[in-house]
Amino acid sequence: MRIGTPGFIPARLTEAREARRIPSKAALARRLGMSATTTSRWEDETSGQTPDNATLARLAGELNVRPEYFLRPPFHSDRPTFLRSLASTLVRDLEFQKAQMHWLQEISFIIGHYVDLPEVDIPDVLNGASYTQLRDEDIEDIALRLRRHWQLGDGPCGDVVSIMERVGIVVATIPMDTTKLDGLCAWSPIDNRPHVLLATDKMSFPRRQMDAAHELAHAVLHHSVPEEEFQANLRMIEQQAFRLGSAFLMPSTTYPKDVRHPSLAMLLNLKERWRVSVKAQIKRLADLGIIPDDFSRQLYKLYSAKGWSKGEPYDQNWPVSAPRALRDSLNLIVENNVRSKADLLATEFTISSADVESLCGLPRGWFERDTAEVVTLKRRTDIEPTIQHTDAEVIEFPDRRPRL
Incomplete structure (x- = not known):
């Protein structure tokens, strides 16, 4: 008998599937090469069936999330x-x-x-x-x-x-x-x-x-x-x-x-x-x-x-x-x-x-x-400045405006 993953949250699987635009549980099953009945039970909170550790890792890889994703509440x-x-x-x-x-x-x-x-x-x-x-x-x-x-x-x-x-x-x-x-x-x-x-x-x-x-x-x-x-x-x-x-x-x-x-x-x-x-x-x-x-x-x-x-x-x-x-x-x-x-x-x-x-x-x-x-x-x-600044003289430009 295969042992599932304690703490697995079915709603998280539904959420990840929808976030990846996978339209149905059957479509997810085809991508995993598994039975549609099996993946449907994973998303059913009343079934009590969850993927084992190895399958959970496959599921996480297919949906591009970490395995811990399925253990955190949505x-x-x-x-x-x-x-x-x-x-x-x-x-x-x-x-x-x-x-x-x-x-x-x-x-x-x-x-x-x-x-x-x-x-x-x-x-x-x-x-x-x-x-x-x-x-x-x-x-x-x-x-x-x-x-x-x-x-x-x-x-x-x-x-x-x-x-x-x-x-x-x-x-x-x-x-x-x-x-x-x-x-x-x-x-x-x-x-x-x-x-x-x-x-x-x-x-x-x-x-x-x-x-x-x-x-x-x-x-x-x-x-x-x-x-x-x-x-x-x-x-x-x-x-x-x-x-x-x-x-x-x-x-x-x-x-x-x-x-x-x-x-x-x-x-x-x-x-x-x-x-x-x-x-x-x-x-x-x-x-x-x-x-x-x-x-x-x-x-x-x-x-x-x-x-x-x-x-x-x-x-x-x-x-x-x-x-x-x-x-x-x-x-x-x-x-x-x-x-x-x-x-x-x-x-x-x-x-x-x-x-x-x-x-x-x-x-x-x-x-x-x-x-x-x-x-x-x-x-x-410790470096002395090489340029010495001295006071500057301001030179005005000549006024070349035309005189009236």
């Missing part, structure tokens, strides 16, 4: 993960993003043992009310209150990702290999900190701004929404997040004053100032009642006819900034000899170095590079 929560779950989105893509979010939460929790991340500074804008009671004017007011609380003024917004990190939100960016998912937001069940994962696919700065503001809105408005309500009220929740994100980027007190004669040319000009896409501006003008619905539809048709749905002018004018908090924290840990790179991989992180590098925004191969040693040059005091 970072799962009863709170929902906020993502734009579209009917056309593959279940495999949705599961991949949720698994990556769990890994991001685990990484930031580990880093938090050594580095004090910024405290979470998200004000209670609901004041005990339910998000279901919010009206459009309430959301507009919340956007202005957030700007005042974070001292952002009422002009064009700076880099939203930097703002999110400053107020204690952990942000990461990874390629999602699909245009159906732009980002997701979830609160960690361990440290009660919001985490946001943004896509890098077909990215531009205006799109990054809106995606980040959308996920920021989820963190502000929907942190207490239970899973069953999220599924039932998805449409309302997404509409609220988009409205708050738009209001945050284009405040009702200032943005409309820049809009004189709405047209694509004018909105393109405003894009340079507000760093928001033309498409998002059309929606914002319609939401504020500045343009009627029939005119917004005309603008959308003209927008599509120009081919801007595939990319707007000026999209690549501004560099897309990357999150810095996790990257800088790991560099700080290693450079100050708190833990070495090898030590971190051997004892703290159970996922691969490539996964940590991707989620933390580190250069590929960062863990394999030797840490640079900083050498301070000793100042020589």
Whole structure:
């Protein structure tokens, strides 16, 4: 009789399989050359069957994690993960993003043992009310209150990702290999900190701004929404997040004053100032009642006819900034000899170095590079200066301006 591995956690196997986009237990079994029934039992918490040590090592190698990965509890929560779950989105893509979010939460929790991340500074804008009671004017007011609380003024917004990190939100960016998912937001069940994962696919700065503001809105408005309500009220929740994100980027007190004669040319000009896409501006003008619905539809048709749905002018004018908090924290840990790179991989992180590098925004191969040693040059005091400085005389240039 083969003896399994004590402490094996089936949910971790499911998580790793989904993080590798392996669509089913049967697909994993084929990759291992094993029975589908066997791998299914490993993911079933009620079966009591687990892989033995040798098989666990094979499993870890196939999924590119350390064997210890399957012995640590997962970072799962009863709170929902906020993502734009579209009917056309593959279940495999949705599961991949949720698994990556769990890994991001685990990484930031580990880093938090050594580095004090910024405290979470998200004000209670609901004041005990339910998000279901919010009206459009309430959301507009919340956007202005957030700007005042974070001292952002009422002009064009700076880099939203930097703002999110400053107020204690952990942000990461990874390629999602699909245009159906732009980002997701979830609160960690361990440290009660919001985490946001943004896509890098077909990215531009205006799109990054809106995606980040959308996920920021989820963190502000929907942190207490239970899973069953999220599924039932998805449409309302997404509409609220988009409205708050738009209001945050284009405040009702200032943005409309820049809009004189709405047209694509004018909105393109405003894009340079507000760093928001033309498409998002059309929606914002319609939401504020500045343009009627029939005119917004005309603008959308003209927008599509120009081919801007595939990319707007000026999209690549501004560099897309990357999150810095996790990257800088790991560099700080290693450079100050708190833990070495090898030590971190051997004892703290159970996922691969490539996964940590991707989620933390580190250069590929960062863990394999030797840490640079900083050498301070000793100042020589026994050498006499060879150049003697004397007082200088200031000579004025002659005034050659024409005389009247």
